[in-house]
Amino acid sequence: MLSSFLKIFEEIVYNERFISLNGFIQNIDPRAKIFSFTAFIVVAILARSIATLVILIMITFFLSIASKIPLKFFIIRTSFIPLFVTVIALPLLFITPGNSIFTINPVNITIEGIHKALIFTLRVWACVNSLILFTLTTRFSSIINAMEKLKIPKIFTMMISITYRFIFLSINEAYRMALAKESRTIKGESRLKTIKSLASMISTLFIRSYERGERVYLAMIARGYKGTTRNLNKMSINGKDMIFVFIIIAICSVTLSAEYFLGVV
Amino acid sequence: MVDIAIDIRDLKYVYPDGCVALDDVSIKVLMGERVAILGPNGAGKSTLLMLISGLLKPSKGSVHVLGMSVSENSYKIRSSLGLVFQDPDDQLFCPTLWEDVTFGLLNMGLDEDEVVKRGKEALRSVGLDGYEERAPHHLSAGEKKKAAIATVLAMRPKILILDEPTANLDPKGKTELVKIINNLHKSQKITLVVATHDVDFIPLVADRAYILNKRLIAEGNLEDLFSNSDMIREAGLEPPSVTRLFELLNQSIGFNDIKSLPLTIEQALYEIKRCFLKN
Numbered sequence: 250m251l252s253s254f255l256k257i258f259e260e261i262v263y264n265e266r267f268i269s270l271n272g273f274i275q276n277i278d279p280r281a282k283i284f285s286f287t288a289f290i291v292v293a294i295l296a297r298s299i300a301t302l303v304i305l306i307m308i309t310f311f312l313s314i315a316s317k318i319p320l321k322f323f324i325i326r327t328s329f330i331p332l333f334v335t336v337i338a339l340p341l342l343f344i345t346p347g348n349s350i351f352t353i354n355p356v357n358i359t360i361e362g363i364h365k366a367l368i369f370t371l372r373v374w375a376c377v378n379s380l381i382l383f384t385l386t387t388r389f390s391s392i393i394n395a396m397e398k399l400k401i402p403k404i405f406t407m408m409i410s411i412t413y414r415f416i417f418l419s420i421n422e423a424y425r426m427a428l429a430k431e432s433r434t435i436k437g438e439s440r441l442k443t444i445k446s447l448a449s450m451i452s453t454l455f456i457r458s459y460e461r462g463e464r465v466y467l468a469m470i471a472r473g474y475k476g477t478t479r480n481l482n483k484m485s486i487n488g489k490d491m492i493f494v495f496i497i498i499a500i501c502s503v504t505l506s507a508e509y510f511l512g513v514v
Numbered sequence: 515m516v517d518i519a520i521d522i523r524d525l526k527y528v529y530p531d532g533c534v535a536l537d538d539v540s541i542k543v544l545m546g547e548r549v550a551i552l553g554p555n556g557a558g559k560s561t562l563l564m565l566i567s568g569l570l571k572p573s574k575g576s577v578h579v580l581g582m583s584v585s586e587n588s589y590k591i592r593s594s595l596g597l598v599f600q601d602p603d604d605q606l607f608c609p610t611l612w613e614d615v616t617f618g619l620l621n622m623g624l625d626e627d628e629v630v631k632r633g634k635e636a637l638r639s640v641g642l643d644g645y646e647e648r649a650p651h652h653l654s655a656g657e658k659k660k661a662a663i664a665t666v667l668a669m670r671p672k673i674l675i676l677d678e679p680t681a682n683l684d685p686k687g688k689t690e691l692v693k694i695i696n697n698l699h700k701s702q703k704i705t706l707v708v709a710t711h712d713v714d715f716i717p718l719v720a721d722r723a724y725i726l727n728k729r730l731i732a733e734g735n736l737e738d739l740f741s742n743s744d745m746i747r748e749a750g751l752e753p754p755s756v757t758r759l760f761e762l763l764n765q766s767i768g769f770n771d772i773k774s775l776p777l778t779i780e781q782a783l784y785e786i787k788r789c790f791l792k793n
Contacts, residue, residue: 265649388609388610388647389609389649390608390609390610390613390647390649393609410608410609411607413609414606414607414608414609414650414651415603415607417651418603418651461603461604464599464601464604465604465605465607467564467569467599467604468597468599468604468605468607469607469617470569470592471567471569471592471597471599471666472592472617472618472621472665472666472669473589473592473593473618473621473622473669474617474621475589475621478617478620478621479620479621480620481613481616481620481626481629481630
């Protein structure tokens with residue numbers, strides 16, 4: 250069970266299958282991507298109508314096809330988060346006051362409730378779509394580089410990059426510890442004992458991570474690290490990137506203003 | 515004085531918890547030498563290497579590298595002394611291999627052309643050209659080890675220090691490692707210090723050894739050290755497999771028509787051939 254979970258996790262975090270394809274978004278400068286996708290997410294959060302959100306989701310589908318990511322893969326990859334969100338949104342069906350369409354006392358489902366739950370789910374889906382599209386088409390190192398070029402403090406980018414580098418290593422370590430424990434468990438144990446041994450496992454993992462952190466730091470010092478680093482990568486923004494940013498922002502502002510001024514639902 | 519690479523005198527190191535890790539250790543390594551630090555687990559080998567690189571400060575005694583005191587010139591020394599850690603995952607901390615290889619170079623303040631040139635050269639010398647954009651977590655254990663060596667080679671160290679280099683390597687990885695290390699020694703006259711307990715590996719990459727178990731137990735040529743098998747065993751080690759085989763042959767059938775016990779398969783083959791040709 251745990252190993253299959255780990256496999257899925259690794260797949261999601263370290264999927265680089267689509268990065269090297271010569272697709273549309275792959276060729277956009279990472280800074281332009283960060284900028285446009287942030288704008289996209291802001292609009293998705295501000296949007297209040299189903300139509301706007303559907304348009305936004307359609308745009309992500311279109312972009313995924315243009316980037317040579319199979320639509321079916323993309324939908325499967327992105328839809329499991331909205332599934333969770335639907336569960337979270339379910340209470341909205343019952344607690345939102347309004348015209349009820351289905352009543353068994355005391356349960357009362359309202360049209361407004363359905364509307365709210367739907368918008369909530371679609372909104373999350375649109376955001377998740379754009380983020381997954383971003384990470385599927387951008388190498389992690391260039392995301393970090395782009396953040397550095399956008400003047401995000403080095404301490405943050407370094408923290409993110411080291412976290413990314415070691416997160417799977419730590420998970421693997423936890424997995425090995427769990428296996429080692431499993432292999433020495435010969436009879437069923439009480440819930441309390443399982444929790445206790447889990448706690449000691451977590452603390453061991455903490456200590457090990459701390460020690461690894463220490464060694465990594467020493468390895469950095471051994472190669473002359475003095476608290477600051479330089480960066481070699483060059484990035485160039487060209488006309489194509491600017492057009493992409495412009496189009497995304499144009500679409501976002503048109504849909505948003507249409508919603509606000511015309512009251513499209 | 516310049517031809518002394520590492521000069522350690524009366525070194526003592528006590529851990530913060532009061533545990534004595536090393537005591538009364540004096541080591542001298544000449545430029546261009548291949549020296550092994552041999553010792554069982556927990557003998558203080560890694561601690562010694564950290565002290566040589568100035569990552570730890572000695573409690574007593576002094577460490578000089580290339581004639582400079584490590585505690586005063588640690589930054590200067592780090593660019594001419596490359597330390598390869600035991601676990602490559604500690605040494606590869608960047609999203610791509612290229613960033614890891616250039617990390618030290620950028621810290622040295624070199625200009626971009628030089629960084630690119632040295633980075634490529636380092637990857638080529640360990641046979642990893644074309645791996646620039648690869649992420650460290652996608653590499654195999656052998657590739658990770660080679661990558662870790664490349665990250666310090668890029669800085670063109672005069673002294674290369676390897677901590678337990680054969681840990682987790684498969685036989686092919688070991689063979690490649692031996693080739694890489696000896697190539698470096700031959701082509702760049704690099705000074706080698708290898709800390710390990712892998713006694714079969716040591717004769718392939720070193721000529722001289724210090725046997726360490728918190729204190730120095732012995733020092734000398736490998737042939738002399740390994741022929742004193744009682745001392746080796748007392749130190750918690752064993753002679754190389756080939757040497758043990760010849761030791762047993764000596765005792766059981768008096769196969770003692772040889773000058774010194776062979777340490778490697780090649781030496782053993784040579785001795786056996788010589789014996790057969792004589793008879």
